Amino acid sequence: MIEFHDPRAATAVAVTPYTLSIDLQSAKETTVGFLANGFPDSDVFLEEVASAMTRRTGVKSRHWNKGNASIPASPRILEEIKGSCQAVVAAYGH
DSSP, rough: OOOOOOOOOOSSSSOOOOOOOSOTTSSSSSSSEEEOOTTTTHHHHHHHHHHHHHHHOOOOEEEESSTTTTOOOHHHHHHHHHHHSSEEOOOOOO
């Protein structure tokens, strides 16, 4: 007989429900920024995410790639995102 061990532990942190600060279904002319972290293919991954969001909600997208995962995004990139987007999706890890 084979026994399987479930490796999932009980969660120590309570789940906190939240709502998005912008309703992507009803907001008009919403632009979502996509910030790639510089890992290989992080920009390609975010292009696919943006494409799916656009198909589903009609949002516009803008893309940035900080080019190096070990440094923060530059002030210039952050200002561009802040000035042109109502929401942002950032890729991290790999």
